[in-house]
Amino acid sequence: MDVGNARVRLVLGAWAGKRVVVAGGAGFIGTHLARALIMAGAEVALVDNLSTGRADRTPAPLTVADIAGLERLPLPTAEIVFNLACPASPRAYQADPVQTWRTSVMGTWTLAHLALAEGARIVQASTSEVYGDPLVHPQTEDYAGNVALTGPRACYDEGKRAAEVLLYDLAQTRGLDIRVARIFNTYGPGMAQGDGRALPAFFEAARAGQPLRLEGGGGQTRSFCHVDDLVRGLMALALCEPARGVPVNLGNPDERTIREAAETVVRLTASASPLVEVAAAVNDPRRRCPDITRARSLLGWEPQVGFEVGLRSMLADSD
Numbered sequence: 001m002d003v004g005n006a007r008v009r010l011v012l013g014a015w016a017g018k019r020v021v022v023a024g025g026a027g028f029i030g031t032h033l034a035r036a037l038i039m040a041g042a043e044v045a046l047v048d049n050l051s052t053g054r055a056d057r058t059p060a061p062l063t064v065a066d067i068a069g070l071e072r073l074p075l076p077t078a079e080i081v082f083n084l085a086c087p088a089s090p091r092a093y094q095a096d097p098v099q100t101w102r103t104s105v106m107g108t109w110t111l112a113h114l115a116l117a118e119g120a121r122i123v124q125a126s127t128s129e130v131y132g133d134p135l136v137h138p139q140t141e142d143y144a145g146n147v148a149l150t151g152p153r154a155c156y157d158e159g160k161r162a163a164e165v166l167l168y169d170l171a172q173t174r175g176l177d178i179r180v181a182r183i184f185n186t187y188g189p190g191m192a193q194g195d196g197r198a199l200p201a202f203f204e205a206a207r208a209g210q211p212l213r214l215e216g217g218g219g220q221t222r223s224f225c226h227v228d229d230l231v232r233g234l235m236a237l238a239l240c241e242p243a244r245g246v247p248v249n250l251g252n253p254d255e256r257t258i259r260e261a262a263e264t265v266v267r268l269t270a271s272a273s274p275l276v277e278v279a280a281a282v283n284d285p286r287r288r289c290p291d292i293t294r295a296r297s298l299l300g301w302e303p304q305v306g307f308e309v310g311l312r313s314m315l316a317d318s319d
């Protein structure tokens, strides 16, 4: 992992000997985070129900369990609990929307109470989806969002919103020590094949010589953050005292259209695949771009991996 900015580099030294639980630790981001924590000297234990994660690449001991039914943390006297447990791809979270809701809300409830009992801090992986289809650009943390309460994305978007509310209320009423990361689209090696998210889907299609499908024409934008940058941000946020109790956007403000992303993948893979326009997904956000002023000032964090460099890191990833 590229350790990046100077203030973030200083924080890395503070992980030595820390006892850390990563819920969702067998997933895409969880696996990268666990590796980075171990490299920084932390003692790490993972919990995951393997619904979208993989047990064969986890870098730390794994307890296979659903977080909503967890009776104890997998690491006694844990100091920090990262809650990344929740399917992130629309295909996965829409396959069982009730389970997605249960994971977000009851899972966060359970982990938060276990953290309270242990006196541990909880770092919540929230999402830019709390802004829905935003009417304000770029999105600051103060923007209340434009979220559909019905429809196929609601289980995820509203589940993540409810989880945030629960954490703020537990912080206020019970003194729970919380950090909340609002994560924007993250990519990199290790994303699950076939999970339907745009970049891995483009790579799969380009490699197979199949058409790259541009839902809604591909004019919608996303701001893609490389997983190495995100992991640095999560680790800095977890140890940042002034960030206690306030949401912090973590994302790359480099906004691009989905069409541009597809064209770049075709070029990097030297593929002959065509781009085809298909119907838009329901409630698909048209624009997405983080305002990261708060992350810059509180964490000294800045994304460093450029889009093409980041995409090249996925090129070799056929696992």
Ligand SMILES: NC(=O)c1ccc[n+]([C@@H]2O[C@H](COP(=O)([O-])OP(=O)(O)OC[C@H]3O[C@@H](n4cnc5c(N)ncnc54)[C@H](O)[C@@H]3O)[C@@H](O)[C@H]2O)c1
Pocket (backbone or CB within 6 Å): 023, 024, 025, 026, 027, 028, 029, 030, 047, 048, 049, 050, 051, 052, 053, 054, 065, 066, 067, 068, 083, 084, 085, 086, 087, 088, 089, 092, 103, 107, 125, 126, 127, 128, 182, 183, 184, 185, 186, 187, 192
């Ligand atoms: N990747 C992104 O672009 C992105 C953007 C915003 C927010 N996030 C959030 O970051 C977190 C990690 O995302 P990811 O991309 O690694 O997704 P992922 O699907 O690869 O990983 C999620 C992990 O959680 C596990 N899980 C799901 N439900 C569980 C449950 N009830 N109990 C225990 N484990 C459970 C899965 O098996 C998987 O290993 C998620 O909470 C997601 O909402 C991700």
